[in-house]
Amino acid sequence: MLGALVTDRNYMWWAALPVMLGMFIVIMDGSIVNVALPRMIGAFRSDLDTMEWVTTGYMIAAAVMMPTTGFLGDRFGRKRLFAVTLLLFTGVSVLCGFAWDTGSLIVLRVLQGLAGGAIQPVGQAILFEAFPPNRRGLSMALVGVGAMLAPTLGPSVGGLIVEYLDWRWIFFVNLPVGLIAGFFALTVLRESERRAIPFDLAGFGLMTLFLSSLLLAISQGNEKGWESPYIATLFSVAAISFAAFLGTVLRGRDPIVDLRLYQVATYTAGTLAGVAMGIGLFSGVFLMPVYFQTVMRFDPFVTGLLLMPSGLAMGLVMPLSGILVNKLDPRVQISAGFALMALSFFGQTGVTAATSAWIAVAWIVLRSLGMALVFPAMNQASLGAVPIAKIGQAS
Numbered sequence: 001m002l003g004a005l006v007t008d009r010n011y012m013w014w015a016a017l018p019v020m021l022g023m024f025i026v027i028m029d030g031s032i033v034n035v036a037l038p039r040m041i042g043a044f045r046s047d048l049d050t051m052e053w054v055t056t057g058y059m060i061a062a063a064v065m066m067p068t069t070g071f072l073g074d075r076f077g078r079k080r081l082f083a084v085t086l087l088l089f090t091g092v093s094v095l096c097g098f099a100w101d102t103g104s105l106i107v108l109r110v111l112q113g114l115a116g117g118a119i120q121p122v123g124q125a126i127l128f129e130a131f132p133p134n135r136r137g138l139s140m141a142l143v144g145v146g147a148m149l150a151p152t153l154g155p156s157v158g159g160l161i162v163e164y165l166d167w168r169w170i171f172f173v174n175l176p177v178g179l180i181a182g183f184f185a186l187t188v189l190r191e192s193e194r195r196a197i198p199f200d201l202a203g204f205g206l207m208t209l210f211l212s213s214l215l216l217a218i219s220q221g222n223e224k225g226w227e228s229p230y231i232a233t234l235f236s237v238a239a240i241s242f243a244a245f246l247g248t249v250l251r252g253r254d255p256i257v258d259l260r261l262y263q264v265a266t267y268t269a270g271t272l273a274g275v276a277m278g279i280g281l282f283s284g285v286f287l288m289p290v291y292f293q294t295v296m297r298f299d300p301f302v303t304g305l306l307l308m309p310s311g312l313a314m315g316l317v318m319p320l321s322g323i324l325v326n327k328l329d330p331r332v333q334i335s336a337g338f339a340l341m342a343l344s345f346f347g348q349t350g351v352t353a354a355t356s357a358w359i360a361v362a363w364i365v366l367r368s369l370g371m372a373l374v375f376p377a378m379n380q381a382s383l384g385a386v387p388i389a390k391i392g393q394a395s
Contacts, residue, residue, distance in 0.1 A: 014188045015130040016142050019123040021181035022086045023146035025174045026116040029093070030058065031154030033109075035289060035303075036167040043167065046102045049223060053106045056219045058113035063211045065117025067257045068204060071197065073122050078192040082122050083185040089115035090178025097171035124379070126189065134326060141322020144375035145315055153311040155289040159304030203256040206245035214238040270382025273334060277341075277374050288364060295353050306361055310368040317372040324373075325380045333377040340370030 033055055041051050073081050092112045099105035124143050131139035161169045217234035224230050249255035262268045292303040324333060344367035351360050 011188075011190070012127075012130040012132075012135070012139070014184070015126060015190075016139070018086075018181040018184040018189065019082070019127050020142055020146045021177055022082065022089075022119050022185070023123050023143065024150045025093075025177050025181075026086075026089060026119045026150075027146060028150035028154040028157065029112065029116065029174070030055075030062070031150070032158035032161075032170050033058075035155050035158035036162050036170050039162055039167040040102075040105070044102045044105075050102055052219070054102075054109050056215070057106050057110040058116075059219075060212050060215045061110045061113030062117030063215060064208045065114050066121055067207060069118045069121045070258070071199065071254075071256055072118065073125060073192065074195045074197060075199075077194050078122050078126050079185065079189040080191065081118060082126060082189065083182060085115045085118040085122075086178060086185060087182045089119065090174055090182065093171045093174035093178065097168040126192075129192070130190075138319065138322040138325075138376075140325070140379035141318045141320075141376040143379065144318045144322070144372070149311050149315045149318075153308065156304035156308045156311065159289075159299075159301050163299065163301040197254045200249070200252055200254060200256040203245060203248045203252060206241050206248055207256060210238050210241040210245055213241065267382045270378050273338075273374065273378045274382075276338070277371060277378070288360070291351075291360070292357070296357060298357070306357055307364070309361055310364040313365045314368040314372045317369055318376065321372050322376040325377050328377075330377040330381040334374050334381075337370040337373030337375075337377070340373065341367050342370075344370060 037048070037051055037054070040046070040054065041048060044051075069081065089112055092108055092115060096105060096108045096112060099108060123146075124140075127139040127143055157173075158170055161167070161173065213234045217231050217238065220234075221231050246259070249257055249259055262271070288307060289303055292298045292306055298306065321333070344363050347363040347366070348360070351363065
């Protein structure tokens with residue numbers, strides 16, 4: 001029935017529906033859990049150091065999975081990869097809600113991270129191909145609505161759920177959204193061309209070792225001590241495995257990550273801009289909920305309400321920013337966005353316990369507006385600079 005409604009002219013909008021929904025729940029899961037950690041600790045009679053693995057395990061698993069999606073999408077097809085990982089993510093989310101102890105929740109979160117790590121890059125590649133070249137800025141804006149709005153709204157939604165329902169519902173809420181997105185992914189999305197390429201096992205193993213040791217060192221540095229032998233060993237393993245990884249992928253014919261893409265200056269600049277923006281986004285996502293609850297003494301519900309304006313501002317401005325991409329020089333738009341972000345960070349340095357909550361909110365909204373300008377222009381410029389056959393790896 002849906003097949004008759006989907007045409008070449010409107011396919012891009014149909015494709016955007018499952019991709020945006022899927023990306024939204026996956027990325028939101030990375031931040032929604034933070035609000036519920038104190039309740040989880042109480043429910044399982046655990047401690048913060050152990051329970052942090054609920055977040056750390058998810059983060060490491062997703063980070064390991066993301067670089068493999070270029071290979072998996074080329075080998076098995078992007079539609080199949082997106083639909084399978086989305087439905088797997090949804091199913092594991094439900095199991096997380098039924099976790100019986102800390103260990104089971106950590107294991108399930110790792111599985112959830114593996115499935116979720118593929119969804120954002122493959123979804124971005126699907127939308128980039130679905131939209132015509134003159135509207136790809138808008139496609140990246142739609143990606144940005146899910147990718148940037150989700151971590152902003154995650155603490156808000158999490159606060160409401162924890163306050164009025166139960167922490168387990170932060171996982172159960174993924175079920176209806178995931179099933180709807182999965183249905184449209186299976187019935188609407190068009191399969192990409194597949195290529196029979198070998199799997200770079202050595203590159204994958206070294207990349208996994210590098211990312212795991214690096215993220216462990218960063219996440220546990222404060223707890224263990226940055227100068228402790230444990231952290232020093234992790235950083236050493238990360239450095240050695242990264243060097244070996246570079247040697248492997250640069251010599252390989254079909255590497256798990258094609259570093260030759262970074263010979264394209266525009267793509268490299270876009271990647272660096274993305275790293276800078278990610279630092280700005282996620283530092284604020286983790287800092288501000290803690291600030292509102294521990295310094296200003298607001299409960300999770302009020303904290304969620306205070307964080308909501310920044311998410312709404314981003315959701316409203318992002319599509320307009322995507323339209324501007326085709327009318328302005330991307331460098332102008334990206335520079336303007338980073339200028340707003342810098343002004344926001346400067347303003348937040350003056351926020352104290354005596355500062356009005358609404359002033360703090362205003363600075364966060366300004367940051368969101370800057371990110372809404374940067375994201376579509378950055379992705380349009382960087383992905384548009386690589387061959388279409390490499391979009392899966394580039395995303």
